[in-house]
């Protein structure tokens with residue numbers, strides 16, 4: 001997508017309103033470099049407020065490092081220009097059984113505390129006329145993970161994106177994740193983890209299919 005044209009892509013415009021990450025419509029009007037410079041300035045102010053000496057050679061580059069990390073890595077999924085192009089191939093081989101992409105690495109960020117969410121995503125679909133390039137399943141997970149999140153919305157965004165791009169409602173998503181906000185602060189519980197799931201089409205209707213999916217991901 002062209003991020004320099006007058007008509008800028010609206011974040012998550014293709015998702016139902018309730019599933020959109022709350023992002024201002026003009027959030028991506030400025031180029032990434034301007035955003036990085038502005039965030040670095042704000043982060044420097046936070047560090048100063050914490051009492052840190054920015055003259056220290058280890059700390060001096062931190063504001064810009066953090067800003068780059070936010071814009072280019074952790075939160076790159078906020079920018080609709082980074083939405084993956086999900087390539088489909090004709091299903092000439094007539095594969096119509098369950099396809100499971102399991103143990104997809106998941107790094108996200110808790111939108112309440114801005115600390116990591118770390119886990120695995122498992123996605124599955126029943127191919128109809130087309131099959132998807134496998135890596136695109138990982139890319140869809142990453143696109144929605146790389147933004148401030150709650151796990152429930154992330155799960156439903158991934159499912160909805162897959163339904164739309166694969167052209168079938170027969171999609172399953174299960175995410176298991178550790179929330180650093182639960183582990184490292186607050187209740188300080190390092191053993192609990194959070195599982196969320198979304199089942200569409202035949203996965204919602206057919207308990208045996210769900211069981212088979214869960215068996216294949218080792219649940």
Ligand SMILES: Nc1nc2c(ncn2[C@@H]2O[C@H](COP(=O)(O)OP(=O)(O)OP(=O)(O)O)[C@@H](O)[C@H]2O)c(=O)[nH]1
Pocket residue numbers: 110111112149150151152179181182185186187
């Ligand atoms: N539903 C949901 N809650 C989340 C997620 N990530 C973090 N939270 C919770 O968001 C809640 C925010 O609650 P608050 O009471 O405003 O924040 P807090 O005072 O820091 O709460 P504690 O974590 O209990 O100390 C906490 O209970 C978090 O555990 C998520 O992905 N989904």
Ligand SMILES: [Zn+2]
Pocket residue numbers: 110111112113114115179181182
């Ligand atoms: Zn949190």
